Structures are given as structure tokens and as C-alpha cells.
Amino acid sequence: MKKIHILIIKSFIGPFIITFTISILFFLMQFIWLWVEDLVGKGLEAFIILKIMFYAAAMLVPMALPLAVLLASVMTFGNLGEHFELTAMKTSGISLWRIMSPLIFFIIALSIGAFYFSNIVLPYTNIKYAGLLYDISRKRPELNIKTGVFNNDIDGYSIKVDDKNSSTGMMYGFMIYDHTKQRGNSEVIVADSGEMNITVDQKNMIVSLYNGSNYSEMKEKNNSGQKEFPYRQDFFTKETIIFKLPDISLKKSDESLFERHYEILNTKQLSIAIDSLKNDYTEKTNSFNDKILKYNYFKHEKKYEKTKDKTKLIKDSLSKYKKPEELKVSKNLDSIFLNLSENNKLQALETALSSAERMKINIENDYMSTYNRFKWLKKHQLAWYKKFSMSFACLIFFFIGAPLGSIIRKGGFGLPILISIVLFIFYYILHRVGEKAATEGVFPVIIGAWLAAAVLFPLGVYITYKATKDSKIINTQKFEQIFSSIARFIKIGS
Numbered sequence: 001m002k003k004i005h006i007l008i009i010k011s012f013i014g015p016f017i018i019t020f021t022i023s024i025l026f027f028l029m030q031f032i033w034l035w036v037e038d039l040v041g042k043g044l045e046a047f048i049i050l051k052i053m054f055y056a057a058a059m060l061v062p063m064a065l066p067l068a069v070l071l072a073s074v075m076t077f078g079n080l081g082e083h084f085e086l087t088a089m090k091t092s093g094i095s096l097w098r099i100m101s102p103l104i105f106f107i108i109a110l111s112i113g114a115f116y117f118s119n120i121v122l123p124y125t126n127i128k129y130a131g132l133l134y135d136i137s138r139k140r141p142e143l144n145i146k147t148g149v150f151n152n153d154i155d156g157y158s159i160k161v162d163d164k165n166s167s168t169g170m171m172y173g174f175m176i177y178d179h180t181k182q183r184g185n186s187e188v189i190v191a192d193s194g195e196m197n198i199t200v201d202q203k204n205m206i207v208s209l210y211n212g213s214n215y216s217e218m219k220e221k222n223n224s225g226q227k228e229f230p231y232r233q234d235f236f237t238k239e240t241i242i243f244k245l246p247d248i249s250l251k252k253s254d255e256s257l258f259e260r261h262y263e264i265l266n267t268k269q270l271s272i273a274i275d276s277l278k279n280d281y282t283e284k285t286n287s288f289n290d291k292i293l294k295y296n297y298f299k300h301e302k303k304y305e306k307t308k309d310k311t312k313l314i315k316d317s318l319s320k321y322k323k324p325e326e327l328k329v330s331k332n333l334d335s336i337f338l339n340l341s342e343n344n345k346l347q348a349l350e351t352a353l354s355s356a357e358r359m360k361i362n363i364e365n366d367y368m369s370t371y372n373r374f375k376w377l378k379k380h381q382l383a384w385y386k387k388f389s390m391s392f393a394c395l396i397f398f399f400i401g402a403p404l405g406s407i408i409r410k411g412g413f414g415l416p417i418l419i420s421i422v423l424f425i426f427y428y429i430l431h432r433v434g435e436k437a438a439t440e441g442v443f444p445v446i447i448g449a450w451l452a453a454a455v456l457f458p459l460g461v462y463i464t465y466k467a468t469k470d471s472k473i474i475n476t477q478k479f480e481q482i483f484s485s486i487a488r489f490i491k492i493g494s
Helices: 002-039 046-059 061-082 085-091 096-139 267-297 333-338 342-408 415-440 445-468 476-493
Strands: 157-160 170-178 187-198 204-217 231-244 303-306 311-314
Touching: 002 046, 002 061, 002 096, 046 061, 046 096, 061 085, 061 096, 061 342, 061 415, 085 096, 096 342, 096 445, 170 204, 187 231, 267 342, 342 415, 342 445, 415 445
Parallel strands: none
Antiparallel strands: 157 170, 170 187, 187 204, 204 231, 303 311
């Protein structure tokens, strides 16, 4: 029996290493496709590119491990079934559970290792990755300018282009805001087209603009009290601007800039952060509710008292805020409104409308602030649960892949890979849907984090049960009987 267990483990290790490597490379291709434009042309050393790809590959391990386990388990037991080795073991009285037992312990150990990797190693690699990517983005700021988005990499300036030609380097629809004088958006340059070039010493960036205008607001010189908005606008056919660049050599940034992000924290740090975020969110929500009640629903008339020195505001004790359940209506507000004159009615309606508009603006502003706190809290909670759910996925996929391979009895890279990819895509879609729904507050975070596992776990139990009983996953005879009955019914009816 010991030799059989060694055979099973050896049969699994090889495909597992191969499929894990393929899975990492597959997911890494997505990273390369996403960041190739930002990495190419920045004059980076090969070591820096390999370093950032290494950090990116480490970030992909939690997602690649379950896929590798699924592929390797299907291939291993498919090969054993295809070469009748699995059949020989079963006829010798060895159950499928005993055949799978060494790999069950191996996958449990792998799942525990995956958890510690996500909890200890991954936060370290994430912070290194974020810091290195941030340093690279600062190295050549002209390459970071994306179409339709304002770029603020150059201190004191905000630059936007509508379109750019990657082959010629020409950019179109230039807009440059000059904030160096700290006067807001008072100086702006607009041009039809332009191009950017870095000097040989990489200390300056030369921007050549074509067919545009330079607009700047001037200081008011009117003393009559009447508001005026003087400005100056100069048109040009070509204008050259030289931007002094900071030291753009690749320097290590301060990693403390990223250490509060939820992907940088372990479970203990996440628990502390979640408690703080909960308190902050509760405080913000209560403050928002009190603010609405105190300053919008309960109004009072301001009364002033003149003294020798100054005019003093008298606060009416009756206007003090009370809880809604403690309020008593002493007068009929409708009757008060109907007894007013037409001018006072109009004034009351205008005041109410103005108050409602102000309240609407305040609610919208406070809502966005509260909603952002809510989403940030949910993301931290989701990151905490994911460290467990992604590790548990390895165990689920083994109990799907191993019995499935013994049933289909087909090894190699053909049918097993096709089945595994379909199952993994289904898992990934459920995983993303759960994350999105939990972040938006559609249902609790624990359900969103464990949605994919909760759906696939019963499937693994069912397939394992069918494999141990040597029965088909789906009884096709019942479906054939149902379809034949339907066909006979349609034939009789016609």
C-alpha cells in the first residue's frame, strides 16, 4: 500500500508543477498585456522588469494554485484510469478514498501553506510591487499621459490630451493648466496639436504646441464695486514650453505610502483596521442623521436684542433640538400657512424651496462621503475572508478534479484541460460576482467571499460520491425516457 501511495504522489507532483507554472504564465500574460505600454520605452533595466514581473507572479499565486490543483488532479486520475491502473487497484479491493488519501493530506497541507502565503508573503510582495510600479510611473512622466484624463505628474501643471498617435508621437487636443502661481485655474493653454520630447540629460521636457491660445485671468482694477472679470488671450501658431523635470532616475519610494491598503495587510492588521473603519462609518452615519434633523427639519426664528455696546442674538429655548418621538404639535401648520398674506405665502414657499435645495446638496455630498467609507470597509472585510476562501478553493477543486478524472478516464492535455478551464471560468465568474455584490452591499460580505466555494463544494461532494460508487455523473437513461415520452406525446397529438 505504501508503494501505491508513493506512486500516486509521484504521478500528481509532475503534472502539478507543470500546470502551476502554466497557470502563472497564463495569468502573467494578462499583466504584461495591461502594463506593456507603461513599461516599454522607459529605459528600464532588464533586472527591474524581471523584478516587477516576479512580484506580479507572486500576487497571482492564490489564483493560480486552485487552477493547478484542478488540472493536475484531473490529469493524474485520468491517466491512471486510461491505463487501467485505477481499475487494477479497485479490483484489488482498494477503494477510491484510500487511493486519494495521500493526496488529500497533501492538498490539506497545500491549502494551509496557501493561507500562510496569502497572509505573510503576499502583503510583503504587494507593497514591493506597488512601490516599484509607482517609481516606474514617475520615471518618464510624458509616457503616463493618457487620452481624455488630466495628468498631474509634473509639479504645478495639469495636462490633458484628447488623442495621440503612438507611431508619430503627435498628440491632439492639448489643454495645460498652470497652477504654479496657486491661483486656481486662472491660466490655461489650449492647442490643436503638439508633441513632447525629453532632453538628452533627461532634466527637461520640451513641449511644442501648434495652433492654439494662451488664456490668463487678470486682477480686477475696478473700484466702483461692480464685479468685473478681465482676462488676456494670446493666439499662436507655434509655442514651445520647457518643463523642468524632477530627478527621474528610478529611486525607491517610501513604502509607508501604501502600507494602509487592504492588500498590504495580514489578517491581524485587517481585523484592527476593520474595527476602526466600523467605528468611523458608524460615527459618520450618526453625524449625518443628526445633521439632517437638526439643521433641516427643525427651524427657529432668530431674535436679536440691542444693548449699549452691541446687538446680541437671543436663542429661543423652545427651538432646542429634540428627538422626533418627544415632539408635540401644538399648532396646525396648514392653518398658519393659509392665514398668511399672498406675499408671505410666496416668501414662505421660496424659503422652503431654497432650504430643500440646500438640503439636497448637503445630502448628496454627505452621501458620497459615507458611501466611500462603506465601500472601503467592505473591501477590508472581503480581503480578510478571501485569505481563507482562496486557500479552501484548493481543497474543493481537488475533490472535483480527482473523482472527475477517475470517471472520464482520459489523461493528457486534451479533454482534462477543457473541462478544468470551463469549471475554473465558472468559479472565477462566481468569485467576481460575489466580490462585486459584497462591495456594493447587495448581500453580506461573508456570502460574497464564499459564494463560489459554496456553489462548487456540493458539486465536489456529488462527483466524489458518484466516483466512489462507480456510477455515471448524470443518468442519461432517465433523460432519454423523458424525451422519448415527450416525442410520443407530440406524435399522438399531431
